[in-house]
Amino acid sequence: MSQVSPSLAAPFDPSHAHGTIATDPAQLPYYAARSLLRMFAALALSVVFSFVYATVAARVRGAERIMIPVLDVLQSVPVLGFLAVTLPLWLALFPGSTLGLESAAVFAIFTSQVWNMTFAFYQALIAQPRDLDEAARALRLTRWQRFWKLDAPSGAFPLVWNGMMSFGGGWFFLIASEVLTIDQREYALPGIGAFAAAAAQQERIDLLMLAAAVMVVLVIGVNVVFWRPLTAWAERFRLGDTDASDPQTSVVYDLLRRSAIPAAVGALTLPLRNWLDHAMRVFGRTARRPLRSRTALPRWLRATASTLALAALALGFVLSFRFVATEVGLDQFAVTAGLGLITLARVAVVVLLGTVVWVPIGVWIGLSPRITRVAQPMVQVLASFPANFLFPLFALALVTTGVRLDIGGVLLMALGSQWYILFNVIAGAAAIPIDLRESARSLRLDRVLTWRTLYGPAVFGSWVTGALSAAGGAWNASIVAEVVSYGDTTLTAAGLGAYIAEATTAGDTGHVIVGVAVMSVLVVATNRLVWRRLYRLAETRYSLA
Incomplete structure (x- = not known):
């Protein structure tokens, strides 16, 4: 840590930015420490953001109508899109210092973690049992006491589980976060992601495998020291009549x-x-009226906030539209729309394959705490390991076999997103009440009927949450999965992810804006037309509450 802290604010001159770092294996412990520090800084920011944003959206009347759609839009923006737009801001805030680059990297990792965690905490708040709400009002708790004594504990279990998934997503985008493009120059921050990128550029398979081995050690270490104790602690906050005969344990x-x-x-x-x-x-203090009525902001404050939000959106839209029309041309929207449909097809295949493969396995794991205790570390290691560390080797395999990346890219996207389905289904199956399981056994229902009448409906809501997150993860993963490099060999698949990645590498802000805008529209439209309807179906027909 004594080496890490001073280098965070080291002088930085963009004119001397370089694209690689030393690939000396002796530097790997230092690089691992730098990457780990960025990951936990982003996680801490994500938790604070989730607490504030989700609480306001769930507790303030009318806020949900604005804040949840905004969250939908934000989670649809790819990591590289945030980087391209905010990197000049971070450099301006910390001129002449690498702290600007460090802040940009942490912010990029933050954007890959925070949205899933915020949605999870928000869902926990709006699904809070009425008897707990009545107890908080009867005890006349202050709003702060209610948050720490009721809201935060009741949302701890889903927040921890989704935090594990989001942390894994942060590992996946480590390379994109540590290798930044500034004025068409690449600057690599010291980190294990940048080390892997440099090893791939030099076609050093041995160094790539060494970086992957260090990543496995990091993931297992974080799981043992941090996530495993945290999940064992979060068990005490699980709501409902669930199986506590064999709870999660942790030596730490x-x-x-x-x-x-x-x-x-x-x-x-x-x-x-x-x-x-x-x-x-x-x-x-907590309002006397029921939770569902929520707190009402003064009318003038709501009107002012809405007006400012609409004005900011309108101004941003006009400025972006004018910039694109001048620098790029409006015809690019038609081009990117076609590429977006190709990527959308890949996303749909990823979600379908993930559902077929992982829903049965997730239910099997979640129904048995004993199996969960054994399987969770293995699943977490697989979910947290950044598969894009192996993308260069995958590119080499594709070149050798002659398989096109247009097909192989689906597998690469799945490696970075399928785990959301598995984690959520495990959590949903674990939450099935014991009395319902015993009833199914008492009635001697066969396996098919048990799935149709109990397991399927019970985990449907969790599957929707996981599939939605997997789809978002697949959209984000498309940026690194549709352009894969190994040395001087670069494979490119037709799609919107490749379009954004190439524009970002070239420093072409106009094309980045067009690509991000089209991707955001496609993601939001899919959420509204598909996922929101499935959420509504889960709440009205398949809810266990």
């Missing part, structure tokens, strides 16, 4: 719980907690 969690560390942390943070409890009283 057991050691921490029996040590003096929790009491010491509690004592150290007590003044801060008391101050926050006092300061947050300005937000008032």
